[in-house]
Amino acid sequence: MRVGELAKRSGLTVRALHYYEELGLLQTPRRMASGHREYDEHALGKLQQIQSLRAIGMSLAEVKDCLLKPQTTLRWVVELHLDKLRRRIAHETQLVQRLERLLDSPDPDAILQTLETMSMLDKYYSPEQMQYLAERREQLGDQATREVEAEWPELIAKMQRHCDQKTPVDNPEVQALGRRWKELVAMFTGGNPGIAASLQKMRDDQPQTELSVYVREVHEWDESS
């Protein structure tokens, strides 16, 4: 069997086979008089093992180690990989949920804003806090949460328009929006001091966008009156 056929039967490319050989994953096959490589069925078996291990997410280096060492570690490797997989799925599932809620928003401008908020959340909330937020969402019920989180982008967009138009902070409509904003934040943090602290840290670290300054001014006027 020459390299082309091995490639076909293994489903890999010729280049990949050469590369595996170069890495020492596949032992160097004997050569025919012409210099062409010649493989036997055993090579195919090896390739299947390699592909199996690759299929569960191992790098080529890891595959190499795994094939050299005794099988006792194999179970461990699989468990390790399972762990990584589960974590990834959890993370991706969360992301999907957020993006779905995001798409409920009618205003395209709000999308980018919400995305920014989201990536800020990832930066400042620890996994435990995210867990807490997720639990709170469950408590509130799916439908309610969905509505609340759909409201956020709208609220941000409205506030942004007032900010752009420099609507005075004592305007009743703006004040109403400001109070709703506070309510949503309260629902969000739910009286968890760690989360409140994170929000504070967020405000300190992040640059003062016009919007955030405006919102703070609205709140200050509300509290002082």
Place this chain on the structure above:
Amino acid sequence: MRVGELAKRSGLTVRALHYYEELGLLQTPRRMASGHREYDEHALGKLQQIQSLRAIGMSLAEVKDCLLKPQTTLRWVVELHLDKLRRRIAHETQLVQRLERLLDSPDPDAILQTLETMSMLDKYYSPEQMQYLAERREQLGDQATREVEAEWPELIAKMQRHCDQKTPVDNPEVQALGRRWKELVAMFTGGNPGIAASLQKMRDDQPQTELSVYVREVHEWDESS
């Protein structure tokens, strides 16, 4: 603000910022007399947008396009990404389920064998067929499926031992194993002709391992008697 501070405040590295500039993602900042770059708050805002878009899985090239073009496409991009994410999650979830079942097996040797079988399945079954198999598993009930799939590796291992020891194919124990093998395959394919055809293709393409030859002989003896 010089590059180090921008790096800190954005959470990126200095190298990354230089790289973004090189790609044209970040417009070239003005330089101080010394040649050092000088940034303002606006740069930070841009970086937040970039990070947001990256967080939902866009490549730097895609981010660049997205920031240039109007927001109307943004929704589309998010939807596209959602689609990819959901597919990935489905795939990974399936993988996790299989690996979990795999770990139920007591025999470490069977693990690799089962991994091979799994990657063969991925190669030869179309998504629709996999779907069908998943549905059948649901029909059979979770517990039953779990037991059946835990049985596979054991069965393979036992058969492998007989194959290695060249136990004659008319041995009653081997025959029992062979019939059980057939039953499991039948449960697996469940009378779906497309799946049976895939199995056939699998046998034709794959090299004849000693084990598969042995199993076929066992079956042939059974059918002829």
Place this chain on the structure above:
DNA sequence: CTTGATCCTCACGCCACGTGAGGTTGTAAG
């Protein structure tokens, strides 16, 4: 003036190959 942090540019390294370039060999048809 020295020290140490920060900045600059240039350029190679990573992973898992893809994709040629430029040349040799195998195989079938004319």
Place this chain on the structure above:
DNA sequence: CTTACAACCTCACGTGGCGTGAGGATCAAG
């Protein structure tokens, strides 16, 4: 025998998203 043409060989650069130095200039404090 020639002529195609497929398959093979080696060599070596390209991908993405930076990391990680090398070697040197600049800044801020003591």
